[in-house]
Amino acid sequence: MALNISQDPKKALILFVDVINSSKFSSVLTYKKYFELIEGFQNEFKLLGSRYFPSLDKKEQIVKYRLVDSRGDEGIVFVIDTSAAPRSLLSKAIEFIYHLKGRLRFSRLSAADRNITPTFMGLAAGLHYGNVAFATGIDPSTNHSIIAQIEGYSINFAKRLESNARLGKYSNIILSKVAAKYLEGSPIVLSPIYASMKGIEDSEEMYEIESGLFDHMNIDGNDAGDEYFLDRLREEIELKPYNIDKQWLKTLVISVLESLTNLSPVPARKNEYFNRASKFAWHSADEEDPILLYQRSIDYRLERKHTQEIRYLKQIMDKYPGFLFARKQIVKAFYQMFRNKIGQHDRIYCRDIAEEFLQRFLNDLDPDEIKEFKNIIKRLGDCKEKVLR
16 A cells, blocks of 8 residues: 655544453453454444544545554544544544443343353543644545554553553543543533553543533444344343443433434434433432433423422532533523522522633533523623622
């Protein structure tokens, strides 16, 4: 393959994924079963990776520089796409990882060998967005331009992130500080980790995904793998919801159901998926997961019980003050109460949060939200705070 070496570095999405404890699998499985396990991971990684990061944008007819590959118990994704915002690429990568984790967690192999393997196949992932030097070539099978080689500090940095992902307590998906900054304002809860980056830094700040709502997962109802995954997931939700006790699994359930709601053109199906998400969110009285609490707030919003909606949003904000997504929703909830003649104190509270977004966090609002928040402030009028003496 003839290579075309880029003269200037470009920003790239860099993702490393590795099977956790693959050596333990190899020690208890036969050679044949272990081969099937790793081959299954590789096939799933390439299939889903190519779905989330296609080499050709069919709508725009733009050929993208990307590499999706898996060897042994590791998978890599490199994407250079100047037409896409970093936030969009990073969100897509996270959706891909959760989709992959879900399909492996509820795979035929895990169902067949759950009693003899040491654990379900877990994944550790490191995600970064930074400058790389690269060379491109032509893939003879598709005649599309692909990344043939990629080098630079960012590659080593992302690989160290993946190595440290095993230190995580929630999802084992680790973001660099740079990547985390691009996702501010998204419905995602991040937990900081400080760890050594061997050969780079003695102590580096990174972030693990604790919880989140990823509602644009690329689920294909015509794909046999997705069909089996969805059947197993539905069975778990309806018959054994208490088995879904890890936060990444709770995130997966709500994200899949929200994605199916968004994908379905049939209103009855949309209601079906929404009702499943709602039922799951309420299955336990003792629940602290922010995304399930957020789902509860949505239920009250639809019932127009805004004081209850606000109660759950405040519960999220108290524990996760950096979760700007909940802070945005509480403005809208208070405004709905204002329309029902809320008190002066609540008007001030609503106005102040809306003004803070417009003045301090403007980049975390989309154009429609900017317009909406300006209108809220205008409608609330000149709230005068009462001074307590």
